Amino acid sequence: MTSGVSKKAVTVAVDAMGGDYAPQEIVKGAIEGARKEGIEIILVGQENAIRKEVMRYDISGLSIHVRNASEVIQEGESPVAALRRKPDASIAVATQLVKTHEADAVMSMGNTGAVMVSAIKILGKLKGIKSPSAGGLLSGFAPNTVVFDLGPTTDCKPHDLLSLAVMGCIVARKILGISNPTVALLSNGSEEGKGNLLVNKAYQIFKESNLNFIGNVEGNDIPAGKANVVVCDGFMGNILIKFCEGLGDSIIERLKVTFGKHLPNVDFDAVSNDLFALTHVAENGGPICGVDGVVIVGHGRSKAPQVADAIHIAKTVVTSNLVEELKTELGNLQ
Amino acid sequence: MTSGVSKKAVTVAVDAMGGDYAPQEIVKGAIEGARKEGIEIILVGQENAIRKEVMRYDISGLSIHVRNASEVIQEGESPVAALRRKPDASIAVATQLVKTHEADAVMSMGNTGAVMVSAIKILGKLKGIKSPSAGGLLSGFAPNTVVFDLGPTTDCKPHDLLSLAVMGCIVARKILGISNPTVALLSNGSEEGKGNLLVNKAYQIFKESNLNFIGNVEGNDIPAGKANVVVCDGFMGNILIKFCEGLGDSIIERLKVTFGKHLPNVDFDAVSNDLFALTHVAENGGPICGVDGVVIVGHGRSKAPQVADAIHIAKTVVTSNLVEELKTELGNLQ
Numbered sequence: 001m002t003s004g005v006s007k008k009a010v011t012v013a014v015d016a017m018g019g020d021y022a023p024q025e026i027v028k029g030a031i032e033g034a035r036k037e038g039i040e041i042i043l044v045g046q047e048n049a050i051r052k053e054v055m056r057y058d059i060s061g062l063s064i065h066v067r068n069a070s071e072v073i074q075e076g077e078s079p080v081a082a083l084r085r086k087p088d089a090s091i092a093v094a095t096q097l098v099k100t101h102e103a104d105a106v107m108s109m110g111n112t113g114a115v116m117v118s119a120i121k122i123l124g125k126l127k128g129i130k131s132p133s134a135g136g137l138l139s140g141f142a143p144n145t146v147v148f149d150l151g152p153t154t155d156c157k158p159h160d161l162l163s164l165a166v167m168g169c170i171v172a173r174k175i176l177g178i179s180n181p182t183v184a185l186l187s188n189g190s191e192e193g194k195g196n197l198l199v200n201k202a203y204q205i206f207k208e209s210n211l212n213f214i215g216n217v218e219g220n221d222i223p224a225g226k227a228n229v230v231v232c233d234g235f236m237g238n239i240l241i242k243f244c245e246g247l248g249d250s251i252i253e254r255l256k257v258t259f260g261k262h263l264p265n266v267d268f269d270a271v272s273n274d275l276f277a278l279t280h281v282a283e284n285g286g287p288i289c290g291v292d293g294v295v296i297v298g299h300g301r302s303k304a305p306q307v308a309d310a311i312h313i314a315k316t317v318v319t320s321n322l323v324e325e326l327k328t329e330l331g332n333l334q
Numbered sequence: 335m336t337s338g339v340s341k342k343a344v345t346v347a348v349d350a351m352g353g354d355y356a357p358q359e360i361v362k363g364a365i366e367g368a369r370k371e372g373i374e375i376i377l378v379g380q381e382n383a384i385r386k387e388v389m390r391y392d393i394s395g396l397s398i399h400v401r402n403a404s405e406v407i408q409e410g411e412s413p414v415a416a417l418r419r420k421p422d423a424s425i426a427v428a429t430q431l432v433k434t435h436e437a438d439a440v441m442s443m444g445n446t447g448a449v450m451v452s453a454i455k456i457l458g459k460l461k462g463i464k465s466p467s468a469g470g471l472l473s474g475f476a477p478n479t480v481v482f483d484l485g486p487t488t489d490c491k492p493h494d495l496l497s498l499a500v501m502g503c504i505v506a507r508k509i510l511g512i513s514n515p516t517v518a519l520l521s522n523g524s525e526e527g528k529g530n531l532l533v534n535k536a537y538q539i540f541k542e543s544n545l546n547f548i549g550n551v552e553g554n555d556i557p558a559g560k561a562n563v564v565v566c567d568g569f570m571g572n573i574l575i576k577f578c579e580g581l582g583d584s585i586i587e588r589l590k591v592t593f594g595k596h597l598p599n600v601d602f603d604a605v606s607n608d609l610f611a612l613t614h615v616a617e618n619g620g621p622i623c624g625v626d627g628v629v630i631v632g633h634g635r636s637k638a639p640q641v642a643d644a645i646h647i648a649k650t651v652v653t654s655n656l657v658e659e660l661k662t663e664l665g666n667l668q
Contacts, residue, residue, distance in 0.1 A: 141581070154522070154531075155530045188488070188572035196567075196569045197489050199569075218572075218573065218576045219572070219573040219576030219580060220580025220583070223577070224580055224584070233530075235530045236570060239520060239566075240573070240574070241553065242552045242553030243574060243577065244553070245553075246556065246557045246558055247473065247557050247582075247613070248581075250557040251582075251613075258605050258608060262596070267596055271592050274592060275585065275588070
């Protein structure tokens, strides 16, 4: 008999029907992730369609289960109405598995609003959180900078920005491995006193907190990576991340023309793919912060490699105890 | 004797001391502008320094005057305090020339805050304007899209966004030559109902206005040029324009590495200069909107060609009657 305690494997419930390439690419990526990460997978969705995909792969030695869910929420459906109309939707059933502790995390590349609403309704919000957040990397040029929020937290109060900062710090520590992340407020000038009313009030609260607060940063400081956690409301964050993607697209198009005469296609493709990845980081999955459970949401365009990456993130979030620690830290703010 | 009435030439008061390369590049650019545009120039600042620069050029046939102003406001000085301490500052004296109708416009590449405060204190704000604005192009990828505001209008009310839209339309018409500019609100989703409280309230007001309102646009729609006038507060606009510059810098740096192996320096320099210009459009001068007179402010880094361009803009703003028409349209909003 060995001494150590045998650790139970992490189990991830995967919404097999969510995403532009579901169920094919989701099933493929989930199996890839299960193999790489040594975790259990529960594929949730229309059983026949899922089993047909699973049969394409050699899953011997892996722990892959299927859970039937008869309905699917499409991209573009209104989340609240869709979840009411389709109680047996794959995202709802998958999230329920976290609630009942059959899974440690749920992961979806489907309708982001539906993932968010399922998480709030089924798992509940953490104490002190008005709206869960979906912050993360904004630009690949700053791989050590998360922006909180990129998601649905509009019309924040100064204290909401403090909650965002706390979530950002936990994500920077647990996912990026930064031990004492620097925190800054996004503003229209670096000096204290610059900014709108919200930023000015938050500045005073941040100064008195035990965050590693370095003051205000400006727009150009985000790609430059001047702080590890950049705090703004989700309205700003959402516009910035889409602006970053749009500008990346425009620059790639421009280079296609200006470089057409200089470079062989193969080199240009490499450069174009590199710039696309650096300006479209929302393609990667990330946790929804502020709900009572691990929920990972990724981009609808995700293919198998992105699904496998999201499964890696799910495992990291579960094993690092991110949600429990966030609960404690948010409790300390009260 | 000919019939037509002889038109008085446009006169621009140039703050010869404002900008990183003042007075050398400012004087050089102003003379260049005077020659190209056929206008009168009054160079304002320390007379000896200015005359020394003017002597380097052949100004025969041009109408170049010098007006002494003994003091200079530096970049980084607090505008209000500096203007109080230095009543004979070049920017104050130059702005005064517009007030007394000795000049039709004032132009400066100096401390933007000081230009703004001089304009407000000496020329006054137009009726209905809480804070003057400094909107304009945000990205060279969308040469037919102005973003209002890029400047100091933080903490806007819904009606302030309407004033910004009106200013944006006038600039789009008078400077870009677009006869019936489309107007959109910048938001985190394109559907009506998306956005923060401010955008949602403004949406209703815009719908009932006689603007050519096309609804909400998202961050990626700015470089794509989806609307001619994109409306957001200056806090958002300032962060976006600096983010655009920062991302441009990061991409140029990245290309320097990835292309180093493929391209001769000369080609790379052309590409790099092209991308810099496309992502740093604030380098160009533009009018401050909402003050009772023509005030053109440009970037501190401006050299002679940018100064000459700003003089062209000054002339366009004066001859197109932009301020008078803005006054009328803002009056109609009351």
